[in-house]
Amino acid sequence: MIKIKNLHAGIEGKQILNGIDLDIRPGEVHAIMGPNGSGKSTLASVLAGREDYEVTKGSVEFLGRDLLELKPEERAGEGLFLAFQYPVEIPGLSTINFIKTAVNEVRKYKGQEPLDAVAFLKLMNEKMALMNMDKTLLSRSLNEGFSGGEKKRNEIFQMAMLQPKLAILDETDSGLDIDAIRIVANGVNKLKSSDNAILVVTHYQRLLDYIVPDFVHVLYNGRIVKSGSKELALELEEKGYDFIKNENPTINEPAWTR
């Protein structure tokens, strides 16, 4: 589905990713873990097309297309979704208008007709129930004044509405209590199928109790330094990231401090 090869990227001249290789196939759940500053969010941002980041080397192929050539909206049209670590508040744009626009723009991109009002409402009600979302959020400005949990639920709700091929969850668990994590994870699990894939980016193992990964990768200094099964996450949780640092003595400072 997505093939990341030797990806190097940075921001404002600072190199952050130093050669990422990752291959995700349909039906798989991958987790990327790593200490602060290891490049987790940068990877998510580069894949989603944030323009501040510059790719200096390497390639990303997504469903047979060169992902790095596409605009953010084209990436979404092709089926890529990023659940933001910090969802943006948009004053004056209601959640429902936003969702409707997004769903229909993605359909347009795919050459499909826009959903009519009835079909849209039906889809929306179904997905709101899935995420246990309060209907009053729909008429409110997007994310404005939402609690942390509401914002993250809203992200997964958008994912449910857009039905992406690859969803990247960027620290979706950060700032959430256990009940909120369960709701978010439950939503993600219900959306999982044999022809989509999920990339979970997280600092902590606890989210992975609920969204169980097939593969766990440890990111450190902008490189994947270790890959394994879900047990690797437990090992990290137990030993802390120091054990990764000790195993990689040649690089003991984040790349951008050098």
Add this chain to the structure above:
Amino acid sequence: MDTLTYFKKRFEQLGNANGNGLSAIRRNAFDAFSKMGVPTSRHEEWKYTRISSLFNKEYEIPGETVESGISPADLDGIRLPGYGEANELFFVNGIYSPELSVVRSPELQVQNLEKAAAGEHAAWIKAQLGHSATYLKDGINALNTAFAHGGAFLKVKKGSITEHPVYIYNITDARGRNMLSQPRSLIHVTENAQVSIVETYASFGKEESFSNQVMEVVMERDAMLEYYKIQNDESRTGQVSTTHIRQSGKSHVHAVTVTLGGKMVRNNLNIVMEEQHSEAHMYGFYFPEGDAHVDNHTIVDNVAPNCYSNELYKGVMKENSTGVFNGKIFVRQQAQKTNAYQSNKNILLSPDATINTKPQLEIFADDVKCSHGCTVGKLDEEGLFYLRSRGVPESIARSLLLHGFALDVLEQIRPEHIRTYVDRLISERLELL
């Protein structure tokens, strides 16, 4: 003939024609105008807005009657939605036209200003017209006052609620000649009366069209005014529009000014809070494009204690356009317990767009709550990326963000017809439709 000579000649011609109750004030105003002339950028209040060049041409200054080929069919193109149920007042080239106008609400009394000044309202009008005396300090206001003929007097009956809004159309007919129209109106919202006024501007023809309007509103105790100014005139027209509101005790003003059209637009909104517990809410949204210029000057003058005012003006500047916001809040020494808030927010869409914003507080009392602030920035890049990452193309994402930016002002337009209409105009400009 230079501008002043021409105005003088026309003033003498028109002045002789009406020897009524307005003669004295008009003469004073003309003398003031002769001394001051049209304001130039040397004048502090006109630093960024240059209108003197507009007076390099000769304009027709109409007499007391409507001499225009405006037909009812012409009006159909400019009518505001909901007009079928509204009171409609038409000014053509600055002259109020009773023939074209329709007054539906029995709570309203509308009359030619001179006739009213000569009749039962003589004493009241004499005391009120030009009360602010700003015409003695401001050349452009003086010019309007000097030619204050053919205006309208509007009175809202005591204790009444005017259910249907009053739509005021300021029409300038510049077909085949340069036209200077100078609408003048005096509005009396009596005790505990309530009225909603919607004003708009339209020009016909390809010649120079310049409108110099003055409206004065006097609000008695417990009176309530909603006042909407919707400016979407042709992109080559000039306009100075002054609204002066006096508030008596516990009166309430809710004003929204939306400026989308016109080449050179200057609005002056002055509110004087003369008695306690008066309240005023002022909102504005301006969205010039091309090389248009929009200037909003507002004044809230707290003369009495315990008054409340809140002001929010927002602007989006496109292409080479320029904007000016100047908001003054005065709190006089005796005006303790004043609450006065003001905010001006701007988005520049192009490196060639300009905004000059100047919030000003002058406080002479020591127990007040006041704040002011302004922001100037670009569109929120983070918000833009968020929307794009959901599949929304960049141009639509920009439009949605800008529409959202305008929304909190737009929502302050209470009559649904008008709110929907303005929303459509804004969405059209954003190419959201």
